[in-house]
Amino acid sequence: MLPELTGGSRRWRLWGLVLIGAAQAIATLAAALATSRLYHAALAPAHSGTAPIDSALILPAALLVTSIIVQALLQRSGRVQSEALGQHFVNEARQASYARLAQLSTRTRGSSRQGTLMLRLTGDLTALRQWVSQGVARLLVRGTLLVGCFAGLTILAPALGLAAILVAVVFGLALLVRMRTVDRSLDSARRQRGRLAGEIG
Secondary structure (H helix, E strand, O other), rough: OOOOOOOOOHHHHHHHHHHHHHHHHHHHHHHHHHHHHHHHHHHHHHHHOOOOOOOHHHHHHHHHHHHHHHHHHHHHOOOHHHHHHHHHHHOOOOOOOHHHHHHOHHHHHHOOHHHHHHHHHHHHHHHHHHHHHHHHHHHHHHHHHHHHHHHHHHHHHHHHHHHHHHHHHHHHHHHHHHHHHHHHHHHOOOOOOOOHHHHHH
16 A cells, blocks of 8 residues: 655655745746846936946846746755655655565465566556656646746736636646547556566566
8 A cells, every 4th residue: 555645754845845836936937027127127228328237237137147046946956855755755655565565475475476576566666756756746846836927927917927827728628638548548558568467477
């Protein structure tokens, strides 16, 4: 039986990923705002008498650079936390699997090839780690990032924000339709692998 994804300290890691996604959304909006201010400041009339580089350019430029650096750090932190979450989850699943194998009788264990059994177990645990670290964790971060960006864009530019949300919904529905075909293909591949593993075992 698989451990709970939100069990133990993993719950706080998941919340940490949500916070990382929210911070990335804030940094993205800050970069967009800084770019807009920098663009308008650079296009200021030349006859205004202002210096080419003044506070109107320095502050947005500094905000833009800071936002880029923060985004890079947050992305790295997100990858580290995602991998740590996957490792923590698969370590608990590994211990549970070994405990279950230890409870099996010698006759039951002897009926299957030990190498084949360990190969299947290793492959399943690797798939679980990838599902958590590359699937659930990244979906959590990027989902929070998208929601934050859409919310901020709707506040700053309601018409543009609603248009972006509409486009995202349309593409999301198209992706769901496409995923049904992919799911059927994956189910067929799993059945074939199961039959092949049964013949080898």
